[in-house]
Amino acid sequence: MTQAGRAHGAPDAAPPEQGGAVPVDVDRALRDAFDGEWARVVATLIRITGDWDVAEEAAAGAFERATATWPRDGIPRNPGAWLTTSARRIALDRLRRRGVEAAKVNEWLLDARADGSLDGPVDPADVIARGGDPAWDDRLRLVFTCAHPALPMEAHVALTLRTVGGLETREIARAFLVPESTMGQRIARAKRKIRNAGIPYRVPPADALAERLGGVLAVVYLIANEGYLASSGDRLQRLDLAAESIRLSRLLTDVMPEADEARALLALLLLQHSRAATRVDGAGDLVPLAEQDRAHWDAHEIAEGLALLARGSRATRASDGPYRLQAEIQAVHARAATAAETDWAEIAARYDDLARHADSPFVRLNRAIAIGEANGAGAGLTALAEVEAEGRLAGYHLLPAAQAEFLRRAGRLDEAAARCRDAIALAPTEPERRFLERRLAEISIR
Known part of the structure; x- marks a missing residue:
């Protein structure tokens, strides 16, 4: 969590408990807000400002203000709205100090108020069940921006993991088996390339979707990997990232309904996530696959994953892609009634x-x-x-x-x-x- 800073003008805060006591679960609320809201706040600010660094700095500033303000004033009724509003104000202040035209800043501010992105945080289970609307999703736009063909594959995957997944540079470096300093340089170069080349922040037109699909799928897959098996910390799983990867995967299948590998990735993620509740016990300790209670695997997610895999026969597919193959591996586990039958x-x-x-x-x-x-x-x-x-x-x-x-x-x-x-x-x-x-x-x- 970021260091404490001064809060200013934050709306919608719930009053402290009677007698002025600070809520005991503020630290947990801050952690949950970071897990659930970081990517949405950054993505929204990138769309508004067009500046990657300003967006990340402003989001970090908003969390610093929350760290100082929430223990004093209470947890906001809508933490996501509080953080987004605070981050927008920080970003716009910085842009004004840079000498950006006042008219342009006001235009961004009006757009921010009208875009409807101040809705509260979404429950991960609801995200997994319902998906979302690709027409307005800032994070999907962000993923496609990072997947622009002008960026090398490893650079845009790393940048998206940092921005959408909220992963730290050291976590991304571990996923790529490279030093942290090397990964930091890749991310910085990718940001500069997007800024200097004027890469637009949008989902590309239909005729350009296919060339970016592989990179986008790779990003979503790696976010899911971090959700399934965290690279550090006191949790085995990061269910917020697992839910985000499933949500993004659903949006991709909406955008490209005939893309077999997009469907296969969604199937893979659902089949993996179906075991989430049984992978740790009540104390948060790891439960190996052979010892998990399969009666508590999520039957709905398994059924949906298997149905997605069943779309399209082998005869109509020229070859199986990597996500379909991995989904088929997960399907073998899902179909086995016991570990011994695998x-x-x-x-x-x-x-x-x-x-x-x-x-x-x-x-x-x-x-x-x-x-x-x-x-x-x-x-x-x-x-x-x-x-x-x-x-x-x-x-x-x-x-x-x-x-x-x-x-x-x-x-x-x-x-x-x-x-x-x-x-x-x-x-x-x-x-x-x-x-x-x-x-x-x-x-x-x-």
Whole structure:
């Protein structure tokens, strides 16, 4: 959360509790507001001002004001509206100080009041169920702006993850397996390119949609990845990002209803999200796939995901794309009534297909795990050794974690304990660290 700053002119604040007591849940409200509102506030300000840096600085300033004001005055009835209004005022003040014409500033302000974007935050479950209207969605415009062909793929994906997903530079760097300084430079260059090239902030015309679709899908997919497995912190999942990725994916299927990979991505995200409630227990601890209560997987999301996959037969598709292949992997899990009934050989075959689309070390890791599940611990360890020898996942905790599990099954307990300790040292989130520590204790007892 940002540092505290002075609040000014913030509307719609609820009064403090009787007797002047500050609400005890202000810190949680600030955290929830950041998770749920950051992207919407920044996207709205970029549309209004046309300036990426001003938008992000103003949004950060609004959260600083909230940090100082809400404990004193109470949590606003509509935190999103409060933050958006505060951020707009900060942005417009900065533009005036830069000497932007008063008439232009007033035009932006009138547009901001008329655009209807001061609606309150949306419940993630409602977002997932209903989707949205692409005609007004600022975040979808932002995603397409970042996907302009003038920007390199990695740069526009990183910039969108920063702006739409609200990810920190270090989190994005981890996703790309590059140093944080390198990623910071990529993001800065992408912003300059958008500004200097005059790239318009809009969803492109129909004839230009196809050329940007791949980049847009990549962005939504990576936002979903961070939602499914957080790259740092005290939570395993970030359900706000999972909901945002599903919402954006729904909008894409509205914009491009015949795009098979857009439908497949939505199917993938729904099938993954169907397990969200069972991936952690009441204490927030990780529950592995084999131990999850499948009766509590979301049947509606599974049904919708499978129905999306069923649209279009293999005979009418020239080839399966990466998102369809991943969705089909998730469908294998969704169709298995128990963990023991999972067709791991089919999953390994789909990872073989997926590896032909992209030379990804993460795909190779998951393929190796599927091979081990299908053919036994020895086969899994052999496949994992090949992944380790490539060196691209050095420092990634799930590689030694997977090796520890197969070593445990093979009865090689001393080696399993050593790899489990390596995974604990690398684990980026507290739930994963606690899970691995429990596994280490079980290995040590045996």
